[in-house]
Amino acid sequence: MPNALVVGNWKMWGSREQAKTLASSVAGSSQSGVDWGVCPPFPYLQVAIDQLGCDRVGAQTVSADQSVPHTGDVSAEMLADLGVRWVIVGHSERRAERHETNELVRAQVERALSQGLVPIVCVGETLEQRNAGQAESVVVEQLDAALQGLVPTTDLVVAYEPVWAIGTGVVATPEQAQAMHAVVRQRVKDLGLSDRTPLLYGGSVKPDNAEGLFALADVDGALVGGASLDAQAFLAIIDAAAAAKAE
Numbered sequence: 001m002p003n004a005l006v007v008g009n010w011k012m013w014g015s016r017e018q019a020k021t022l023a024s025s026v027a028g029s030s031q032s033g034v035d036w037g038v039c040p041p042f043p044y045l046q047v048a049i050d051q052l053g054c055d056r057v058g059a060q061t062v063s064a065d066q067s068v069p070h071t072g073d074v075s076a077e078m079l080a081d082l083g084v085r086w087v088i089v090g091h092s093e094r095r096a097e098r099h100e101t102n103e104l105v106r107a108q109v110e111r112a113l114s115q116g117l118v119p120i121v122c123v124g125e126t127l128e129q130r131n132a133g134q135a136e137s138v139v140v141e142q143l144d145a146a147l148q149g150l151v152p153t154t155d156l157v158v159a160y161e162p163v164w165a166i167g168t169g170v171v172a173t174p175e176q177a178q179a180m181h182a183v184v185r186q187r188v189k190d191l192g193l194s195d196r197t198p199l200l201y202g203g204s205v206k207p208d209n210a211e212g213l214f215a216l217a218d219v220d221g222a223l224v225g226g227a228s229l230d231a232q233a234f235l236a237i238i239d240a241a242a243a244a245k246a247e
């Protein structure tokens, strides 16, 4: 059975000193059956690498373009040069606030793969879409746009993050999470990708709900926002993943 994967998304949080303290506070965690890492903001990637090593660090986005004049962008080549392992693409905050389309997310996935980075491809529906009965179709459309026809040269990770559960304290019920993860698992397989592709759940994951989520058949780990900013909470979520794996 593959390891569980727990990734902390620090979003636009912290200072250099806070990043160093948080990274060093979680650095010692080593649980059998669990792989984990953190995605700090760009300016603190090196701070995290210094504390944790490259294999435990990812970026939060990447340019869809190659290294030509794009003021403010960070290329996949730069991230690979830095040595980070993962890059989050298609997070709903970027889709909504930075108007990142399915097409742009696809280009980011391709750029990441071209440089040997592991994309963590985020998909998920809004509350309006769920209430309209469109959760599955929205997620399948996002998956198809990002992954159809890909021949990945590295691993790939998919994160199902219902937008209504992000930063709200409202976590998907086990039934909702499992139902959507089963849809994602099947679609990933239908798209010709490995059925061992790790599927992470994201959206208000906390120490007190993590074990229940990790116990679900098609949940292979978590993409953790707010709780990853608290070292004890993040470590407890890693422990919960280890406990679920051990059962």
Ligand SMILES: O=C[C@H](O)COP(=O)(O)O
Pocket: 009, 091, 161, 165, 166, 167, 168, 169, 202, 203, 204, 205, 223, 224, 225, 226, 227
């Ligand atoms: O990438 C992480 C997700 O946006 C979840 O954030 P959250 O755990 O604060 O709800």
